[in-house]
Amino acid sequence: MKFGTKAIHAGVSPDSATGAIMTPIYQTSTYVQDGIGNHKGYAYSRSQNPTRHALEKSLAALENGKHGACFGSGMAAIDCVLKMLNPGDEVISTNDLYGGTYRIFKTIFEKYGIKFHFVGMQNADNIEAYVNENTKLIWVETPTNPMMNIIDITATAKISKKYGIMLAVDNTFATPYLQNPLDMGADIIMHSVTKYLGGHSDVVMGALICNDDTIANEMYRIQNSSGAVTAPMDSFLVLRGIKTLHLRMQRHCENGKVIANFLAAHPKVDKVYWPGFASHPNHEVAKRQMSGFGGMISFTLIGDKMKDAHTVLNKSKLFALAESLGGVESLIGHPATMTHAAIPKADRQAIGVVDSLIRLSVGVEDAEDLIEDLENALS
Numbered sequence: 001m002k003f004g005t006k007a008i009h010a011g012v013s014p015d016s017a018t019g020a021i022m023t024p025i026y027q028t029s030t031y032v033q034d035g036i037g038n039h040k041g042y043a044y045s046r047s048q049n050p051t052r053h054a055l056e057k058s059l060a061a062l063e064n065g066k067h068g069a070c071f072g073s074g075m076a077a078i079d080c081v082l083k084m085l086n087p088g089d090e091v092i093s094t095n096d097l098y099g100g101t102y103r104i105f106k107t108i109f110e111k112y113g114i115k116f117h118f119v120g121m122q123n124a125d126n127i128e129a130y131v132n133e134n135t136k137l138i139w140v141e142t143p144t145n146p147m148m149n150i151i152d153i154t155a156t157a158k159i160s161k162k163y164g165i166m167l168a169v170d171n172t173f174a175t176p177y178l179q180n181p182l183d184m185g186a187d188i189i190m191h192s193v194t195k196y197l198g199g200h201s202d203v204v205m206g207a208l209i210c211n212d213d214t215i216a217n218e219m220y221r222i223q224n225s226s227g228a229v230t231a232p233m234d235s236f237l238v239l240r241g242i243k244t245l246h247l248r249m250q251r252h253c254e255n256g257k258v259i260a261n262f263l264a265a266h267p268k269v270d271k272v273y274w275p276g277f278a279s280h281p282n283h284e285v286a287k288r289q290m291s292g293f294g295g296m297i298s299f300t301l302i303g304d305k306m307k308d309a310h311t312v313l314n315k316s317k318l319f320a321l322a323e324s325l326g327g328v329e330s331l332i333g334h335p336a337t338m339t340h341a342a343i344p345k346a347d348r349q350a351i352g353v354v355d356s357l358i359r360l361s362v363g364v365e366d367a368e369d370l371i372e373d374l375e376n377a378l379s
């Protein structure tokens with residue numbers, strides 16, 4: 001099946017009891033057994049739930065993977081990957097990444113004896129210098145949040161395979177519509193489903209997708225043992241959201257291009273970070289591994305003053321001032337004080353998260369209205 005058909009049909013089938021075309025919300029904690037141990041594949045909803053199961057199958061299909069698992073948030077999905085490691089293991093991670101990912105690495109897993117190396121991966125050759133016999137995981141986010149750096153997944157997978165290291169890719173920004181990391185050699189894909197997959201700003205959820213049966217066994221063992229699962233109602237909402245993922249992403253990409261070009265030509269704007277520009281340092285990699293450039297854009301203001309950034313954020317109206325991204329409505333945020341406040345100032349400035357950096361999640365409204373809103377906010 002092609003992507004749009006998969007988005008609508010993969011993983012779901014009419015309900016066997018009633019024929020309902022939409023997967024029912026199996027709002028139940030447990031399932032009656034005919035005799036001891038004799039159940040219909042579902043024993044307890046932390047372990048399996050039919051609504052969640054349909055979503056897990058749908059997500060696996062969208063990413064061309066065999067196995068999918070859903071969690072109570074993107075962070076719970078990341079937590080699951082890290083729990084596959086042991087004390088003494090080392091992780092090589094993108095240095096420009098979502099602040100919450102940095103926080104869970106540094107403040108939760110470092111305490112349990114896991115060592116992290118945060119590395120600029122725009123040139124994949126930088127990674128190999130950090131590999132040693134303890135390296136067990138390479139963590140890649142691409143495009144990165146918020147600097148929109150692009151990391152070459154195929155080149156990184158070559159290194160991970162050479163040394164037998166697991167490669168995990170946070171595919172939240174690109175979504176399976178734009179990029180399929182398993183096809184490029186990644187072992188695990190992680191999603192903050194909260195964002196484009198859900199798409200309507202009404203659910204917090206995470207997911208992992210993989211092909212390897214051994215990794216899948218670990219993933220399901222930890223999902224069940226730690227119990228950070230997602231609810232049937234939320235699974236239903238995301239199943240519904242996914243049915244329009246391809247339509248929404250197409251419009252996010254179109255609007256993203258219009259807004260990126262508008263910002264690049266604006267006299268008050270200094271730098272614009274968007275992988276669709278030919279001037280983006282890894283534009284050629286983006287063109288090769290993504291089928292479009294998405295609706296996430298970051299930009300800085302001439303003079304780099306935090307107060308100027310705050311003025312823009314306070315004056316925009318259609319672009320709502322809020323955490324998160326990937327919903328149908330446009331959002332505006334200030335990484336230094338919002339999503340990336342967990343990263344020490346010197347570290348965030350070193351990767352480009354300066355005081356005036358503003359991040360946009362361009363929604364699916366009419367582009368003319370979005371431009372008018374930004375014009376007002378910048379004036």
Ligand SMILES: Cc1ncc(COP(=O)(O)O)c(C=O)c1O
Binds near residue numbers: 073145172206
């Ligand atoms: C790239 C990325 N990864 C992971 C997460 C964490 O996901 P969640 O907020 O669903 O826990 C986020 C959240 O903003 C994100 O942007």
